[in-house]
Amino acid sequence: MNDTHTVDVPITALTTSQRKRRQVMEAAARLFMAQGYGATSMDAIAREAGVSKATLYAYFQGKDALFAAIVGEACERHAEGRPCCLTDHEDDLAGALVALGEGYLSFLCREEVMAIQRVVLAEGSRFPELGRAFYESGPRRMIQWVAGWFAALQRQGRLRPGDPAVAAEQFLALQRGSTLMRRMLGVPPAPDAAEIRAVVAAAVETFLRAWGTGREQ
Template identity: 50%
Template sequence: MSATAEFLSDVSNPKRHAIMAAAAELFMAEGYAAVSMDAVAKTSGVSKATLYAHFSGKEALFEAIVAAGCEHMREQAEEFLGGHDRPLREALVELGLHWLRFMLRRQVRALHRVMIAEGVRFPALARAFYAAGPQAMHSWLSGWMAGELARGRLRPEVRPAQAAEHFLSLLRGDLFVRATLGLVGEDAAAAELQGIAEQVADTFLRLHGVPADGFA
């Protein structure tokens, strides 16, 4: 399975998966504006009728790719967080590592650059990208933070949505900027991830953790 196909592995319908994988590669290589639905149909090996049966247009197709990748990322996070009653710091480190690895993937960085380059020209697409990607991730993380608050593992005054924003903002540091600019690849960045995730977890706990956890 190619890296792009694995990125979209939660898409169970074979034709839909083929369309999205082909479109993702085209978007990453050529940008959004340059890709036509004809090219997507040809590259994915489906008819235009089949293509439009699955997607109403190019914007819906791009949004579906982003949503599927982010949903796969969230499901993986729920899997390793949901089945273990691990200390909060450990959970935050694992969550930070998971998010960083996801954001450093070639497909994610490429689609992010496409959106940065073309969002102004396609504001509806930018809104769809934000809703399917960053906003959905923030919403999921806010829910997880609310659960930790209810368990008494965060300070009583913590607002889950704000805590989620703080955590994600801490992760978007220098490495994220260099990766977005293409100055560092997945392999080169891997050595930095553990240290970054641990620093972010410790900073977050000093802001929001209960004093009993040693972060007064």
């Protein structure tokens, strides 16, 4: 593994404690992506971050908590744009779904997000806490958020009745497929905006055939 992308978050206006926590997270991200989860020790993270072990453990109880924080922060940054998808397409459900899907698939295809997923896939079977931290901090959060939105749409009669969590999982799964698999495997070319737009448009059409009520507008 040689991808050393880190989570790029501005550090302006942060307190000393917040800056030190950011320092630790960025150091851990570099090591996780460069040498893997299993080969990265808390000692190495402390050295890379330039902090004591006591300081490191004051912020994170272990590697799984640190990895979860890295994943969770990346997802939170992505989540900041979700309300805009709904607001900008308040009366156009298909448009809102397309906007949400394009943002989601573009996020998954980002190099730093790919690097995180590769670490999990490569080492998750040997370190169950890694897979658990990733799932709880990333995919599970997204499913819950989308399910909450879908439940509201069902109450409005804009999606047919059913388990909103199932609908959310199906909607998100439709965005992935061969495009994401090709990106994960590094098979060129990398998906561009036009490909992502086409994949999402087809996914939304399929989803609305299954869950739509004819009141999408």
